[in-house]
Amino acid sequence: MTISTDLVYDVLRRHQGDHVLLRAARADAATGLLDVRRLGDMLSRIKGRIVHKALDHVSPLAVPVMLEIGREAVYGEAADTLLAEAEDELVKEAMQ
Amino acid sequence: MRALTPTRRAAPAVLPLAGGGQDIAVAGAALVADCAGALYWPEERLLVVADLHLEKGSAFAARGVLLPPYDTAATLARLAMLIERYAPHLVIALGDSFHDGGGPARMSDISRAGLKSLQRGRDWLWLAGNHDPDPADNIGGRFAEILALGPLTFRHEPSPHPCDGEIAGHLHPQARIARRGRAVSRRCFASDGKRMVMPAFGAYAGGLNVRDRAIVSLFDALSFTAHMLSQRRIYAVAAARCLAD
Numbered sequence: 001m002t003i004s005t006d007l008v009y010d011v012l013r014r015h016q017g018d019h020v021l022l023r024a025a026r027a028d029a030a031t032g033l034l035d036v037r038r039l040g041d042m043l044s045r046i047k048g049r050i051v052h053k054a055l056d057h058v059s060p061l062a063v064p065v066m067l068e069i070g071r072e073a074v075y076g077e078a079a080d081t082l083l084a085e086a087e088d089e090l091v092k093e094a095m096q
Numbered sequence: 097m098r099a100l101t102p103t104r105r106a107a108p109a110v111l112p113l114a115g116g117g118q119d120i121a122v123a124g125a126a127l128v129a130d131c132a133g134a135l136y137w138p139e140e141r142l143l144v145v146a147d148l149h150l151e152k153g154s155a156f157a158a159r160g161v162l163l164p165p166y167d168t169a170a171t172l173a174r175l176a177m178l179i180e181r182y183a184p185h186l187v188i189a190l191g192d193s194f195h196d197g198g199g200p201a202r203m204s205d206i207s208r209a210g211l212k213s214l215q216r217g218r219d220w221l222w223l224a225g226n227h228d229p230d231p232a233d234n235i236g237g238r239f240a241e242i243l244a245l246g247p248l249t250f251r252h253e254p255s256p257h258p259c260d261g262e263i264a265g266h267l268h269p270q271a272r273i274a275r276r277g278r279a280v281s282r283r284c285f286a287s288d289g290k291r292m293v294m295p296a297f298g299a300y301a302g303g304l305n306v307r308d309r310a311i312v313s314l315f316d317a318l319s320f321t322a323h324m325l326s327q328r329r330i331y332a333v334a335a336a337r338c339l340a341d
Contacts, residue, residue, distance in 0.1 A: 014166070078278070082273065083282070083333070084331060086331065090334045
Protein backbone atom coordinates (compact mmCIF):
# COMPACT_ATOMS: atom_id res chain seq x y z
CA MET A 1 0.00 0.00 0.00
CA THR A 2 1.10 3.52 -0.64
CA ILE A 3 0.19 6.38 1.61
CA SER A 4 0.86 10.00 1.04
CA THR A 5 3.32 11.42 3.55
CA ASP A 6 1.50 14.75 3.19
CA LEU A 7 -1.63 13.04 4.45
CA VAL A 8 0.12 11.58 7.48
CA TYR A 9 1.70 14.97 8.15
CA ASP A 10 -1.65 16.78 7.98
CA VAL A 11 -3.45 14.27 10.17
CA LEU A 12 -0.67 14.28 12.78
CA ARG A 13 -0.40 18.04 12.81
CA ARG A 14 -4.10 18.35 13.47
CA HIS A 15 -4.35 15.67 16.15
CA GLN A 16 -0.95 15.28 17.77
CA GLY A 17 1.17 18.33 17.06
CA ASP A 18 3.99 17.20 19.37
CA HIS A 19 4.37 13.75 17.76
CA VAL A 20 7.95 12.53 17.53
CA LEU A 21 7.74 12.30 13.72
CA LEU A 22 6.72 15.93 13.48
CA ARG A 23 9.47 17.00 15.86
CA ALA A 24 11.96 15.02 13.80
CA ALA A 25 10.67 16.59 10.59
CA ARG A 26 10.99 20.08 12.05
CA ALA A 27 14.48 19.34 13.36
CA ASP A 28 15.45 18.04 9.92
CA ALA A 29 14.05 21.08 8.17
CA ALA A 30 15.77 23.40 10.66
CA THR A 31 19.21 22.01 9.90
CA GLY A 32 19.02 20.37 6.49
CA LEU A 33 17.22 22.99 4.45
CA LEU A 34 18.04 26.14 6.32
CA ASP A 35 20.14 26.65 9.43
CA VAL A 36 17.37 28.22 11.46
CA ARG A 37 19.54 28.70 14.55
CA ARG A 38 22.20 30.67 12.64
CA LEU A 39 19.52 32.70 10.96
CA GLY A 40 17.90 33.38 14.34
CA ASP A 41 21.24 34.41 15.85
CA MET A 42 21.88 36.79 13.00
CA LEU A 43 18.43 38.33 13.20
CA SER A 44 18.88 38.96 16.95
CA ARG A 45 22.37 40.38 16.32
CA ILE A 46 21.21 42.89 13.70
CA LYS A 47 17.91 43.73 15.40
CA GLY A 48 17.21 47.46 15.23
CA ARG A 49 20.00 48.01 12.75
CA ILE A 50 18.26 46.83 9.56
CA VAL A 51 18.11 49.38 6.77
CA HIS A 52 15.48 48.69 4.14
CA LYS A 53 16.27 50.22 0.81
CA ALA A 54 14.67 49.60 -2.59
CA LEU A 55 17.47 49.27 -5.16
CA ASP A 56 17.17 50.01 -8.84
CA HIS A 57 19.33 47.05 -9.73
CA VAL A 58 20.15 43.57 -8.39
CA SER A 59 22.64 43.78 -5.52
CA PRO A 60 25.54 41.31 -5.53
CA LEU A 61 24.33 39.46 -2.45
CA ALA A 62 20.87 39.03 -4.01
CA VAL A 63 22.18 37.08 -6.99
CA PRO A 64 22.02 33.61 -5.37
CA VAL A 65 18.44 34.26 -4.30
CA MET A 66 17.46 35.49 -7.77
CA LEU A 67 18.86 32.30 -9.25
CA GLU A 68 16.55 30.23 -7.05
CA ILE A 69 13.40 31.86 -8.41
CA GLY A 70 11.20 29.30 -10.09
CA ARG A 71 13.10 26.35 -8.68
CA GLU A 72 10.95 25.81 -5.64
CA ALA A 73 7.20 25.42 -5.97
CA VAL A 74 4.89 26.74 -3.29
CA TYR A 75 1.62 24.83 -3.50
CA GLY A 76 -1.47 26.92 -3.20
CA GLU A 77 -3.91 28.63 -5.48
CA ALA A 78 -1.86 27.81 -8.58
CA ALA A 79 -3.35 24.33 -8.75
CA ASP A 80 -6.82 25.86 -8.97
CA THR A 81 -5.73 28.06 -11.85
CA LEU A 82 -4.55 24.99 -13.74
CA LEU A 83 -7.78 23.14 -12.99
CA ALA A 84 -9.80 26.14 -14.19
CA GLU A 85 -7.83 26.20 -17.44
CA ALA A 86 -8.48 22.51 -18.02
CA GLU A 87 -12.17 23.09 -17.34
CA ASP A 88 -12.33 26.04 -19.77
CA GLU A 89 -11.08 23.79 -22.54
CA LEU A 90 -14.09 21.57 -21.97
CA VAL A 91 -16.43 24.55 -22.21
CA LYS A 92 -14.76 25.88 -25.35
CA GLU A 93 -14.93 22.48 -26.96
CA ALA A 94 -18.61 22.20 -26.14
CA MET A 95 -19.34 25.64 -27.63
CA GLN A 96 -17.69 24.85 -30.94
CA MET B 97 -14.88 -8.91 -6.19
CA ARG B 98 -13.92 -8.80 -9.83
CA ALA B 99 -10.35 -9.35 -10.84
CA LEU B 100 -9.71 -5.72 -11.49
CA THR B 101 -7.97 -4.54 -8.40
CA PRO B 102 -5.49 -2.27 -10.10
CA THR B 103 -2.78 -0.50 -8.17
CA ARG B 104 -4.06 2.50 -6.36
CA ARG B 105 -1.80 5.43 -5.89
CA ALA B 106 -1.54 7.47 -2.74
CA ALA B 107 -4.33 10.00 -2.74
CA PRO B 108 -3.53 13.67 -3.12
CA ALA B 109 -3.21 15.34 0.25
CA VAL B 110 -5.85 17.95 -0.35
CA LEU B 111 -9.09 16.87 1.26
CA PRO B 112 -11.51 19.72 0.81
CA LEU B 113 -14.12 20.53 3.41
CA ALA B 114 -17.81 20.85 2.68
CA GLY B 115 -18.41 23.85 0.53
CA GLY B 116 -18.85 24.59 -3.14
CA GLY B 117 -21.27 22.34 -4.93
CA GLN B 118 -21.76 21.64 -8.59
CA ASP B 119 -25.09 20.65 -10.13
CA ILE B 120 -24.85 17.28 -11.81
CA ALA B 121 -27.75 15.41 -13.36
CA VAL B 122 -27.61 11.62 -13.39
CA ALA B 123 -30.40 9.79 -15.22
CA GLY B 124 -32.56 12.88 -14.86
CA ALA B 125 -32.08 13.27 -11.09
CA ALA B 126 -30.84 16.74 -10.14
CA LEU B 127 -27.89 16.17 -7.79
CA VAL B 128 -25.30 18.38 -6.17
CA ALA B 129 -21.71 17.19 -6.06
CA ASP B 130 -20.02 18.79 -3.06
CA CYS B 131 -16.32 19.57 -3.29
CA ALA B 132 -15.80 17.62 -0.07
CA GLY B 133 -16.49 14.50 -2.15
CA ALA B 134 -20.12 13.84 -1.22
CA LEU B 135 -23.28 13.80 -3.29
CA TYR B 136 -26.51 15.50 -2.25
CA TRP B 137 -29.94 14.92 -3.74
CA PRO B 138 -32.07 17.91 -2.64
CA GLU B 139 -35.38 16.42 -3.74
CA GLU B 140 -34.93 13.45 -1.38
CA ARG B 141 -32.87 15.27 1.27
CA LEU B 142 -30.35 12.49 0.72
CA LEU B 143 -26.59 12.67 1.31
CA VAL B 144 -24.29 10.00 -0.14
CA VAL B 145 -20.66 9.26 0.72
CA ALA B 146 -18.54 6.42 -0.60
CA ASP B 147 -15.62 4.41 0.72
CA LEU B 148 -15.14 5.93 4.16
CA HIS B 149 -12.64 3.17 5.04
CA LEU B 150 -13.01 3.98 8.73
CA GLU B 151 -10.40 2.38 11.00
CA LYS B 152 -7.95 1.87 8.15
CA GLY B 153 -5.18 3.26 10.35
CA SER B 154 -5.88 0.74 13.11
CA ALA B 155 -6.22 -2.11 10.57
CA PHE B 156 -2.70 -1.42 9.35
CA ALA B 157 -1.37 -0.95 12.87
CA ALA B 158 -2.59 -4.47 13.72
CA ARG B 159 -0.36 -5.76 10.93
CA GLY B 160 2.66 -3.80 12.05
CA VAL B 161 2.30 -0.89 9.61
CA LEU B 162 2.02 2.09 11.88
CA LEU B 163 -0.01 5.02 10.64
CA PRO B 164 -1.38 7.82 12.81
CA PRO B 165 -4.66 6.41 14.20
CA TYR B 166 -6.67 9.58 13.60
CA ASP B 167 -8.17 8.76 10.21
CA THR B 168 -11.58 7.80 11.62
CA ALA B 169 -11.83 11.06 13.57
CA ALA B 170 -10.70 13.09 10.54
CA THR B 171 -13.21 11.40 8.22
CA LEU B 172 -16.09 11.74 10.67
CA ALA B 173 -15.26 15.40 11.25
CA ARG B 174 -15.48 16.09 7.51
CA LEU B 175 -18.72 14.14 7.33
CA ALA B 176 -20.10 16.17 10.26
CA MET B 177 -19.53 19.39 8.32
CA LEU B 178 -21.47 18.02 5.36
CA ILE B 179 -24.34 16.91 7.56
CA GLU B 180 -24.48 20.30 9.17
CA ARG B 181 -24.50 21.98 5.77
CA TYR B 182 -27.19 19.86 4.14
CA ALA B 183 -29.18 18.55 7.14
CA PRO B 184 -30.11 15.40 5.19
CA HIS B 185 -33.03 13.14 6.13
CA LEU B 186 -31.12 10.11 4.92
CA VAL B 187 -27.39 9.38 4.74
CA ILE B 188 -26.16 6.53 2.56
CA ALA B 189 -22.65 5.15 3.05
CA LEU B 190 -21.92 3.45 -0.24
CA GLY B 191 -19.90 0.50 1.10
CA ASP B 192 -16.35 -0.02 2.31
CA SER B 193 -17.44 2.20 5.17
CA PHE B 194 -15.06 0.24 7.40
CA HIS B 195 -11.71 -0.94 6.18
CA ASP B 196 -12.31 -4.45 7.52
CA GLY B 197 -14.85 -6.54 9.42
CA GLY B 198 -13.13 -5.80 12.74
CA GLY B 199 -13.28 -2.04 12.18
CA PRO B 200 -16.57 -1.35 13.96
CA ALA B 201 -15.31 -3.08 17.13
CA ARG B 202 -11.99 -1.19 17.11
CA MET B 203 -13.61 2.22 16.82
CA SER B 204 -12.84 4.42 19.83
CA ASP B 205 -15.64 5.44 22.19
CA ILE B 206 -15.26 9.04 21.07
CA SER B 207 -15.57 8.17 17.39
CA ARG B 208 -18.52 5.91 18.09
CA ALA B 209 -20.28 8.65 20.04
CA GLY B 210 -19.50 11.05 17.18
CA LEU B 211 -20.99 8.67 14.64
CA LYS B 212 -24.10 8.14 16.75
CA SER B 213 -24.61 11.87 17.09
CA LEU B 214 -24.41 12.26 13.30
CA GLN B 215 -27.13 9.62 12.98
CA ARG B 216 -29.47 11.26 15.45
CA GLY B 217 -32.70 12.52 13.90
CA ARG B 218 -32.11 10.99 10.48
CA ASP B 219 -32.08 7.67 8.68
CA TRP B 220 -28.74 6.08 8.01
CA LEU B 221 -28.07 3.28 5.56
CA TRP B 222 -24.87 1.23 5.36
CA LEU B 223 -24.58 -0.46 1.98
CA ALA B 224 -22.40 -3.58 1.84
CA GLY B 225 -18.91 -3.23 0.42
CA ASN B 226 -16.23 -5.77 -0.35
CA HIS B 227 -14.27 -4.72 2.77
CA ASP B 228 -17.36 -4.81 5.00
CA PRO B 229 -19.84 -7.27 3.46
CA ASP B 230 -21.68 -8.05 6.71
CA PRO B 231 -23.84 -5.90 9.01
CA ALA B 232 -22.01 -4.86 12.17
CA ASP B 233 -23.06 -4.28 15.78
CA ASN B 234 -23.20 -1.00 17.57
CA ILE B 235 -22.74 1.38 14.63
CA GLY B 236 -26.40 2.33 14.27
CA GLY B 237 -28.22 2.60 10.97
CA ARG B 238 -29.70 -0.07 8.77
CA PHE B 239 -27.95 -2.40 6.35
CA ALA B 240 -28.62 -3.29 2.73
CA GLU B 241 -26.85 -4.51 -0.38
CA ILE B 242 -28.43 -2.05 -2.71
CA LEU B 243 -30.99 0.75 -2.69
CA ALA B 244 -33.21 1.81 -5.59
CA LEU B 245 -34.84 5.20 -5.30
CA GLY B 246 -36.67 6.82 -8.22
CA PRO B 247 -34.39 6.79 -11.27
CA LEU B 248 -31.28 6.02 -9.18
CA THR B 249 -29.72 2.82 -7.88
CA PHE B 250 -27.12 2.98 -5.13
CA ARG B 251 -24.62 0.17 -4.74
CA HIS B 252 -20.98 -0.30 -3.81
CA GLU B 253 -19.42 -1.85 -6.84
CA PRO B 254 -20.30 -0.53 -10.30
CA SER B 255 -22.03 -3.04 -12.52
CA PRO B 256 -19.85 -4.08 -15.49
CA HIS B 257 -22.81 -3.55 -17.81
CA PRO B 258 -24.33 -0.24 -18.87
CA CYS B 259 -26.46 0.79 -15.94
CA ASP B 260 -28.50 3.98 -16.18
CA GLY B 261 -28.99 5.74 -12.88
CA GLU B 262 -26.34 3.82 -10.99
CA ILE B 263 -24.43 5.62 -8.25
CA ALA B 264 -21.47 3.53 -7.11
CA GLY B 265 -18.14 3.81 -5.32
CA HIS B 266 -15.47 1.14 -4.91
CA LEU B 267 -13.01 2.41 -7.53
CA HIS B 268 -11.81 5.62 -5.79
CA PRO B 269 -11.52 7.66 -9.01
CA GLN B 270 -8.96 10.43 -9.23
CA ALA B 271 -7.98 12.50 -12.23
CA ARG B 272 -4.73 14.08 -13.30
CA ILE B 273 -4.18 17.04 -15.56
CA ALA B 274 -1.06 18.94 -16.50
CA ARG B 275 -0.74 22.53 -17.58
CA ARG B 276 2.31 24.77 -17.80
CA GLY B 277 4.62 21.98 -16.85
CA ARG B 278 2.84 21.06 -13.66
CA ALA B 279 0.56 18.14 -12.92
CA VAL B 280 -2.40 18.33 -10.57
CA SER B 281 -4.08 15.19 -9.26
CA ARG B 282 -7.42 15.24 -7.46
CA ARG B 283 -10.09 12.86 -6.32
CA CYS B 284 -13.11 13.16 -8.61
CA PHE B 285 -16.64 12.13 -9.44
CA ALA B 286 -16.67 10.26 -12.77
CA SER B 287 -19.95 10.57 -14.66
CA ASP B 288 -21.38 10.60 -18.15
CA GLY B 289 -24.81 11.77 -17.00
CA LYS B 290 -26.13 8.23 -17.07
CA ARG B 291 -24.17 6.72 -14.20
CA MET B 292 -21.62 7.90 -11.68
CA VAL B 293 -18.65 6.61 -9.72
CA MET B 294 -18.09 8.63 -6.57
CA PRO B 295 -14.72 9.58 -5.09
CA ALA B 296 -13.57 7.86 -1.91
CA PHE B 297 -14.34 9.97 1.16
CA GLY B 298 -12.00 8.31 3.70
CA ALA B 299 -8.95 10.23 4.87
CA TYR B 300 -6.56 7.36 4.11
CA ALA B 301 -8.27 6.02 0.99
CA GLY B 302 -6.07 5.87 -2.09
CA GLY B 303 -7.10 6.74 -5.62
CA LEU B 304 -7.31 5.13 -9.05
CA ASN B 305 -6.66 7.12 -12.21
CA VAL B 306 -9.84 7.62 -14.26
CA ARG B 307 -7.92 6.55 -17.36
CA ASP B 308 -7.55 3.08 -15.84
CA ARG B 309 -9.46 0.45 -17.77
CA ALA B 310 -11.50 -0.42 -14.67
CA ILE B 311 -13.11 3.02 -14.86
CA VAL B 312 -13.05 3.70 -18.60
CA SER B 313 -14.78 0.38 -19.30
CA LEU B 314 -17.84 1.54 -17.35
CA PHE B 315 -18.48 4.34 -19.78
CA ASP B 316 -18.76 4.65 -23.52
CA ALA B 317 -15.00 5.05 -24.01
CA LEU B 318 -13.84 8.49 -22.82
CA SER B 319 -17.26 10.11 -23.08
CA PHE B 320 -17.37 10.93 -19.37
CA THR B 321 -16.35 13.86 -17.25
CA ALA B 322 -14.06 13.94 -14.24
CA HIS B 323 -15.49 16.39 -11.70
CA MET B 324 -12.29 17.14 -9.81
CA LEU B 325 -12.40 18.18 -6.15
CA SER B 326 -10.66 21.31 -5.00
CA GLN B 327 -10.80 23.37 -1.83
CA ARG B 328 -13.66 25.64 -2.80
CA ARG B 329 -15.27 24.18 -5.87
CA ILE B 330 -15.38 21.36 -8.36
CA TYR B 331 -13.75 21.50 -11.77
CA ALA B 332 -15.31 19.54 -14.63
CA VAL B 333 -12.66 18.18 -16.97
CA ALA B 334 -13.32 15.89 -19.94
CA ALA B 335 -11.87 12.42 -19.35
CA ALA B 336 -10.18 12.71 -22.73
CA ARG B 337 -8.22 15.66 -21.32
CA CYS B 338 -7.08 13.79 -18.24
CA LEU B 339 -3.73 12.08 -18.16
CA ALA B 340 -2.90 8.49 -17.40
CA ASP B 341 -0.40 7.93 -14.59
